[in-house]
Amino acid sequence: MACAMRQIPMVESTMSSVGTPILSIHNLAVHFAQDEGLVRAVDGASFDLHPGKILGIVGESGCGKSVTARAVLQILDHPGRIVDGEIWLDRPGLSPVDIARLGPRSPEMSAIRGKEVALIFQEPMTSFSAHYTIGNQIGEAIAVHNTSADRDRVRLRTLDLLRLVGIPRPERRIDEYPFQLSGGLRQRAMIAMALACDPRILIADEPTTALDVTTQAQVLDLLRALQKERGLSVLLITHDMGVIAEMADDVAVMYLGRIVERGPVDQIFHAPRHPYTQALLRSIPSTLAKPRSRLQTIEGSIPHPYNRPQGCPFHPRCSEKIAGRCDRDVPDPVLLGGESAVSCFLYQSTPAAAEGRPAA
Amino acid sequence: MISFIVRRFLLALATTWAISVMSFIIIQLPPGDFVDAYIARLSASGSSVSMEEAQSMRTLYGLNQPYYVQYLKWVGRVLRGDFGESMEWQRPVAEVLGDRLWITVVVSFAALLLTWALALPIGIYSAVRQYSIGDYAFTLVGFIGLAVPNFLLALIILYVAFRWFGLNVGGLFSTEYEMAPWSWAKAADLMWHLPLPALILALAGTAQLIRIMRANLLDELRKPYVVTARAKGLSEMRVILKYPVRAALNPFASALAYLFPYLVSGSIIVSLVLSLPTVGPVLLKALIAQDMYLAGAIVLLLGVLTVVGTFISDLVLMWIDPRIRHQVDT
């Protein structure tokens, strides 16, 4: 048998700060009870978002990243429900609140949405309503959390926001309808709307997937600038490893509703541990590869949501699976020093790592 | 936006023209003409008309000329307000119709408003509270509206009210106001009697529109912009009323526009069952008696009423949808 228990290399990585995370998710489970069966969209995910950092969540389509984003804001599509886990939101001057315990329609949740945590979506065209001007929709985002503000103040602030995201001639654009703007401008408008109330956390759900490459670069630059300027904590969700490499400070790799590996971006890219992460990185086409060499793919295909494999969700496609172990039990995340963790039976943790103490 | 209005206006004109042609055809359909019927009536009462007199009458009324000339003459007279004479009543058509046309308008528009007022909130409720008891209850009422034709409904209600409550729910006025001249009191009496006929007329359309609103709203509720609105922190009620309802309002309003001809149509039969003083009963009698100028005039007026109502609905639709105003291809 080729595979053996690997010893974890003691990596002194440039870890993110070990202070209190601003958003802390433990064992989140989100289930969708459909007519045809139960879909475990998120099945035990844990990760932390630290203040002022960008955490990238990466995975193939259908792995549950968007569902996680929506779960944080409790805007899951019917019949999705958070069935287990905690989502701790740290608030300055107040005690932290577990979002998972709040009712989706409760006033507490409404107070958090837009004000503390904001979300920008993949498709700006369909995410804006075609029946109201962008000024109206952005202004609404301001007014809903600032009930005392009058119309003029709201309009001025909307114009400021439009300028902030780099939309030229905001006085004209503010009264236009979403279908009158180009794709890139619409995405900027969406970012403006998300920042309307100065949230501390921004969740970006595939913000550039629907854009062409040049616009993509512009929007990413904008996001990075805004993030530095305002000290935003960003949860960046994408399937594009290139975007992750460019933007993220920390990375969480997701597969079939579980976080299979997480850690600082350098470590993930240079020393990936989980076979899935390794396979993902291998499959990126590279300009440095030998000409005419075959593109590496991951064997097999993503299982049907109603047909989840027993044991480790990745084992049917894993080239290093351990028969008898990987197909029976689900690996729990094993801490590997600092913020890194991997969910794989290949890694037997050192006693120190098992207790959560940084290796030294 | 202007092009939209112009297009709909031209369509309205074309429809009016088509209706006038059809009304004229209806007038001409029965064998024989005005003069024949006149002669028949005179001979029934004992007097007679000579051939020369008959011929001169025909020339006078232009009955010898080809149809399109007669049509143009008729249209010309109609545009001047002269609808011809009713042979049954021996009076000008306009006099016979009197208030009836206006009452038809009132009843039809009352039904239209009632449809809006009922279908919109119930449709929204049914979509938002899907599968609730209220949803099932409204669905049941909707089935009744769907399954029972309006005249049957009127008949059944009439019978039930009479048999179990001893009430005669027909008519639009209490006996003392029926023949009285118009006054505020009479108008109030009309308002008091209006809801039941309007409801019977509106029920089928309301049921249909509830289904349309419910289906469209259910579709819209799944769309991304609703999620965005929620993510901004809006209350659930605001999220639903401001965004998906607005989007679902378009197909709702255009379905409503096409409902108006049906309401006008339906008012005819329902008026017959409930003995409402609209043009319906007069039309039936006129057709049976082959009183063609009266019948044709009523058909024309009903058609014009429908066209006007539909055009107004189009304007409302345009006001609702900003995409039409900004000339975007929807």
Add this chain to the structure above:
Amino acid sequence: MTPAGWTLWRPFRRAGRNGADAEDRIAVATQLQLTWWRFRKHKLAVVSLFIVVLFYLVAVFADFLAYADPEASDSRRGYIPPQSIHLFDGDGSFRPFVHGLLGVRDPRTFKLVYRVDENRKVYLQFFAEGYPYYLFGLFPTNRHLLGFDTSKAENGLFLLGTDVQGRDVWSRLMVASRVSLSIGLAGVTISLFLGVLFGGISGLYGGLVDTAIQRLIEIMRSIPTIPLWMGLAAALPNTWSSAQVYFAITVIISLIGWTDLARVVRGRFLSLREEDFVVAAELMGASQMRIIFRHMLPSFTSHVIAAVTLALPTMIISETALSFLGLGLRPPAISWGILLQDAQNIQTLAIAPWLLVAAVPVIAVILAFNFLGDGLRDAADPYG
């Protein structure tokens, strides 16, 4: 797995537990089979299908199910209320009967009034002899489902009472069902023809032809139908026979109904034209006719069937309304509308409420066709 989920998977369970088999079955199933499987999910639609079939069986066997000549009038037997059937005889044996009737003159009005005579029993006979008719229009016979001993003049069977002319309502209802249902079918056939013709031309050629036909359809939809129908129907000469009137009424009501069908057909043609398989057929040199009939038609057959099913109740209501007003079919023809004509008067209804019974099949048929049509439409295109 939630229990509710199994209703969808039931047809596939027979294929074995391995999901791959089930997927294979779906892959080789024809369009028709797929539509049928989807249709079966709608319990309401399946029930409605049975009801519709039942109604048409009644239409075919109308005379057999009747027992009294629908046109035989007897003014002495006016307004007899419905009789109740007693299933078991006094000694407990299964011999259904109704009570005989005794005619008594009302002392004040001198009108004949009927009262139930408990002393006399009229036994029901099955497959009894009654008035003569042609079964399926071909075979002369006089056997009916129900009958009684007709030798005694006072014996009578009136399951649903009689009308003002003493005609048995039940028998008339049976025959009326045949007429009303067949008019619906005939009307829808004409509408179908017109709809496919105009919708097809419109959708296939597009451009100016399409715009012209669309405008025409819009105009027709904006016209209030009933005044027009009334006008056209009233213009039918009095001298025409029942059959001619029947045909004319069918044409009149189908003249409006085709617009909806045309829109459905046009919509399907328009979307199908862009489909890759049609473009491929064109590129391979297939003729226009072949493309329409071999490639496009199978795709929208189920839609058209659904639209036709939904159009049928409108036809039936139209005929019922016209006949109710007295402008439709003429006696001695019988239809639901004509039966309801007797119930127009509130005073009449007060005396003889059973005259409203024709409303029941009308409502039932409308509901059944609507559910059936909805089910068919959902089965044809679940995403439409």
